Amino acid sequence: MRVALISPYPDITAYGVRAIAAFLKANGVAVRLIFLPDPLGDALTDCPERYPAAVMEQTAALCADCDLVGVSLMTNYVDNAVQITRAVKAKTGVPVLWGGVHPTIRPEECLELADLVCVGDGEEAILDVVRAIEADGDLTTIANIQARRTDGTMARNAVRPLTQNLDALPAPDWSHEDHHIWDSQNPLAGVVPLTPAATEAILARGTVSLLLGKIGYQTMTGRGCPHRCAYCVNDAIKALYGAKGYLRWRGTDHVLAEIETVRRILPDIGYVWISDDAFFARPLADIVEFCRQWKTRIGLPFSCLGSPATISREKMDALLDAGLFYLQMGVQTGSPRIQKLFNRQAMGNEVMLAAMRIINASKDRMFPPSYDFILDTPYETTADRLESVRFIAQIPKPFRLQPFSLVLYPGTKLHAMAAADGFLTDERRQVYTKSYTMRRPDYINLLILLAKGGRMPSRLLALLASDAVAGVLVRPLFNPLWQGLFALMGPAKRLLRRVSGRA
Template sequence: MRIALISPFPDITVFGLRTMSAYLRERGHWTRMIFLPDPACDEDYGEERYRPETLRQLVALCRDVDLVGITLMTNYFAAARQITHAIHAATSVPVVWGGVHATICPDECIVHADIVCVGDGEEALLDLADALGRGAAIDALANLWVRAGDGAISRNPPRPLLRDLDRYPAPDYSLADHHFMVADGTITPFTRELTERHLRTGTVSNLLGKMGYQTMTGRGCPHKCSYCANDALKNLYDKRGYLRWRSVEHVIDELEQVKHRFPDIGFVWISDDAFFSRPSASLAAFCTAYKERIGLPFSCLASPLTVTEEKMALLVDAGLVYVQMGIESGSARMQALYNRARMDNRRVLRAARIINRYRARMFPPSYDFLLDVPYERTEDTLESLRLIARLPKPYRLQPFSLVLYPGTELHRMGVRDGHVRDAHRDVYAKSYNMRAGSYPNLLFALAQGGRMPGPLLRLLASRPLGRVLAAAPLRPGFAWLYRALRALKARLRPVGGRAA
């Protein structure tokens, strides 16, 4: 079977789709990968994302295939829909949607796609390709929702989660029949030079000033945060065995292949949701093998509950140079709302102090916070700022405007309480970069680089002063100041960087 796999994500790494391509090729099918970075890219959300000429080139690339697969998250629903409609209008090739949004909202997705993959996709897509190749029925395949010609929909339950992630090969970077949409909308063959250029422009690559390779050593997350799709995905499998890890040898083999393929790789970006939650013995084995056989700087994600002195010492010795940790809020009330009550300020500060002990050997860590939460009061946001004033320097802040993604506990609350009235406007067309202009958000922006003196930030976020300056009469003025500051930062940031 010939299968076109399409990604609308701005990031060309797309670990899951590349792994899918490698697995299908290993099992005897041919894949064509097409990267169509959504031109909206968190800024201008219109319904039509791609130019007519781009879609004509895309259709030409899909005419000789037997199946088209599209991966999507919620923000790329409009892109997936436009791609699918263009393919349906010009060909009879069936289109299957997969990824987080397809898993969480299959009822919505099956309206546009012929088939929707719910849950992990490797085995389901292999079964689908095998069945189509044999001319066999596909309406009873596990993990797949299938829409028949008469509109009837077969909704098949997911199969048990595969525990052995070593079954899957390293992501496909072969460049064989890989295509990419460049800035003017033209789809061109992916070359090594083009690949390396884009590997240099990722968020962490910009921060570290090196070409980075992004990978994942496991799937899932040990936490159940109410704003995160991971909790919805756990519920699909009754939360049994959702967190899984690849073996150390499997990960190291992949990274050795990458070093051989891309000798200029300057660091490895481990994007597991909570790499620090890997069992201690496995983490120690990883650090030993990584230091001996890879020897590149690397970055990873952490949570306040998983950072320990022992793990930090092992990881820094192996080459860890950058950590991103989700704090989200300094308010006990909001921490409880996020199902993160155990990640209170005491544990946050303990984790930050452990990370800070290695400041001489690392880049400043990044700490994530959520803003513009409909259930948050001004005092909650000020508490977060007062917590930031206590964080040991240096650090960077990454404040994100909350998006109430479908399938999450907060989305259900938002629908119930009237905070989601128009799904497109309030969720699908909203980006986590679209932060509101307000006095607390202005303080976040000013404190983002970690250079604001703690005593000054505590004063500006103190209860009496903060409440006065965040009051309704002053909001328009601070909104203007906030927009002006963002515009200035956008003008001053380096080419290829991102606005604060």
């Protein structure tokens, strides 16, 4: 049996795809990995045909000798999955299975084109599909799998219990055995075998790798999140499984053995990016043991994400001693009213500032931390937005901001609210093809972008966000000015990059 797994994500880490590939291989299934990084990246637009026709022909040819083709997707990559699936179906008779966040939330929609949909975790379910295909068995009765029956009805099977022992699963597959890629930065090469050298070159182009000047390897030490934020699909997945047992951790040895293996394949890796939603949520004893072993077995600098309510001085000290050199934390808003809307009222401004002070106390040992903010929430008032700007003026320097325009992803509470309240009228434009970089070009967002690097004087920022000043400059009369400034920012950034590159 042979399975082709296809990833359309701009980031070739594709943790879930590689995890499923490793699990299938461990159970005797041959796996071919095909990476088709979305050429649009973060610059999403309404572009259903993402890939050249020749690339789709090569992809279909790679799938022709397979028994199953799996495509992983999130909502922003539905167009990619559609184009890939149509190409595969046009050239082969191989069944196509869609998995990932979007099929988990909207299986009926996905089954309009896919033959099968995997809901939730995919390792065991996809292995059962492979075994059923091999035995010419029934594909409509497999837990976690939804399918169309021959009579056109939909088989909605229950989800199986979550795997609690993550150490029983193999680490993601970075072997490069039968791995292939189309690199949009070298499009004429077509779909070619992926080598370790090519992987390192691609990883070096990553946003965080460029920021830090090191090649980064990304992994996860657990699955799930302790929070239920209204804008995040984690909440919908928790509802699918039940919150109990949703947050699970891998053992330290399991994680470090993965990194040791990958470093033998990719020797130029300079840091590790731990991309758990809230790594600091690990118990203190686990973090201390993780750090003890990290220093002796890995010794590389690493970065991670933390949520305000989970950051403590004890955890921070242990991680810094082990090599933590960059930290990302979600702030999202400085407005208590919007914090309640986001279901983040337990992480109010005082909690966030306390976490920031802990981080700032170690500023001489780290890169400036990044703080995430969500912009363009339809329920925000001007007063709410100005509260966020004034909160930014209180953040201890140095820091960086990562401002994201809200995308109302299906399955989230905010999506349901916005649809019911008339804010969501065109899902394709407002969700499927909207990038989080598509910020509203107005005065308040301009202030946040000007504060992004953490260099704007705090008093000046607070003044510009005061009622006296902002009350005038947010008037519609000035909108053309702010729109013009936003239009100039993109070309100015590109010019600066070219100049600095030549220097």
